[in-house]
Amino acid sequence: MTRDLRTARNGAVLTFLLAGLLCGSMTVRIPALSDKLGLSEASVGVTLLVWGLGALVTMQSMRGVMARLGSRSILRVGAPLCAATLAVLAFAPTFPLLLVAAALFGMAFGAVDVAMNAQGSTVERAYGRPLMNGMHAGWCVGAISAGLLGTAAIAAGLSVTAHLALVALLSLPLLVFVSRTYLPDPVVSGAAAATAGRRMPPVVYLLGVIAFCAFMVEGTVADWNGLYLRDTLGAPEALAALGYPIFEAGMLFGRLTGDRVRARFGARGMIVTAGLATAATFTAVLTAPTALVALVVMLFVGVAVATVSPMAMSLAGGAVENPGPAIAQTGAMGYAGLLLGPVIIGFLSDAASLKTALGIAVVLGVVIALVARFLPRPGTAPAPAPAETPERELSMAA
Numbered sequence: 387m388t389r390d391l392r393t394a395r396n397g398a399v400l401t402f403l404l405a406g407l408l409c410g411s412m413t414v415r416i417p418a419l420s421d422k423l424g425l426s427e428a429s430v431g432v433t434l435l436v437w438g439l440g441a442l443v444t445m446q447s448m449r450g451v452m453a454r455l456g457s458r459s460i461l462r463v464g465a466p467l468c469a470a471t472l473a474v475l476a477f478a479p480t481f482p483l484l485l486v487a488a489a490l491f492g493m494a495f496g497a498v499d500v501a502m503n504a505q506g507s508t509v510e511r512a513y514g515r516p517l518m519n520g521m522h523a524g525w526c527v528g529a530i531s532a533g534l535l536g537t538a539a540i541a542a543g544l545s546v547t548a549h550l551a552l553v554a555l556l557s558l559p560l561l562v563f564v565s566r567t568y569l570p571d572p573v574v575s576g577a578a579a580a581t582a583g584r585r586m587p588p589v590v591y592l593l594g595v596i597a598f599c600a601f602m603v604e605g606t607v608a609d610w611n612g613l614y615l616r617d618t619l620g621a622p623e624a625l626a627a628l629g630y631p632i633f634e635a636g637m638l639f640g641r642l643t644g645d646r647v648r649a650r651f652g653a654r655g656m657i658v659t660a661g662l663a664t665a666a667t668f669t670a671v672l673t674a675p676t677a678l679v680a681l682v683v684m685l686f687v688g689v690a691v692a693t694v695s696p697m698a699m700s701l702a703g704g705a706v707e708n709p710g711p712a713i714a715q716t717g718a719m720g721y722a723g724l725l726l727g728p729v730i731i732g733f734l735s736d737a738a739s740l741k742t743a744l745g746i747a748v749v750l751g752v753v754i755a756l757v758a759r760f761l762p763r764p765g766t767a768p769a770p771a772p773a774e775t776p777e778r779e780l781s782m783a784a
Contacts, residue, residue: 397568410528411550423484442718453711471490473550504571504709504714507702511704589705595757619676629681634688667683667687671684
């Protein structure tokens with residue numbers, strides 16, 4: 387393995403980590419932002435929606451951009467911009483300006499999310515073996531670190547403005563520095579580049595459906611599990627608040643081990659198994675007799691669903707010559723699930739009950755398993771990069 391290739395892998399993991407830190411920091415300090423500007427719950431919801439729509443719009447428009455510019459160029463601009471827009475959000479003095487800042491932050495994040503997954507696919511193909519789960523583990527580390535740093539900032543009495551500005555200030559030079567480690571995307575023919583923004587093979591849309599379901603499960607757990615533990619199972623608020631960190635810990639474990647499992651058993655069978663395991667473990671949460679039992683099972687829900695979206699991104703990147711547009715399409719479909727999931731749960735909860743509404747996560751797990759059965763039977767490793775690409779030459783030296 388060459389030193390340059392190892393450096394590129396470390397740079398990709400660090401990019402995922404810093405992206406998780408930036409987004410997680412905003413999420414952790416939402417209550418403080420609300421207090422600072424005197425926002426109602428509805429205003430907070432609008433802020434999050436604007437952020438999410440900004441990200442989704444950018445993701446959906448990235449197919450053509452990725453085909454023309456590639457992940458390395460986009461990350462070199464978008465990643466520092468993501469940090470800068472978080473600082474803008476931190477200093478927003480009024481609700482209208484907060485919405486503008488949230489939209490800008492969301493748009494920058496959308497570009498970074500697509501580009502860092504495409505860069506991860508490029509590094510993965512250069513290695514010739516699965517790596518994407520480990521890169522997504524970096525996101526989990528960043529999100530968990532954001533929670534810990536947020537707790538420390540609150541305990542120290544640091545204002546939300548100072549806290550978010552400090553995170554942005556520290557992240558920006560790191561993102562500029564790590565941009566030197568990125569690999570160029572695979573070289574594609576002019577015809578392939580011209581059509582990449584318009585037409586995708588059917589497998590990319592199947593993978594988008596799988597990513598949609600996986601992200602929807604993740605969003606459901608993030609936004610509703612605490613309320614379920616408190617209001618349905620009667621857990622104290624402090625205990626209910628542990629649900630999401632426990633779920634994230636399971637996600638981290640699943641992603642740290644996922645690449646080795648995939649290399650042994652293959653992606654298709656692993657996604658089928660992960661979907662069925664997600665359905666089974668979430669059923670156990672909904673039938674748990676006590677909050678403590680549900681909390682323990684939440685760890686296994688995280689392990690079960692952790693590898694689905696990274697593998698969907700990885701397989702999308704390996705389905706075409708240039709991974710960027712395919713990952714943009716899969717990512718946009720997946721992120722739509724993250725946005726829509728909590729909203730759908732809210733409507734179903736009003737119509738029936740929260741417990742009944744959360745049953746949709748069980749259905750989503752089954753759908754993941756069923757759709758994965760229609761995927762082609764690939765090898766256990768991602769497709770190698772074309773012979774003319776620089777990263778192929780690096781992998782041959784490994």
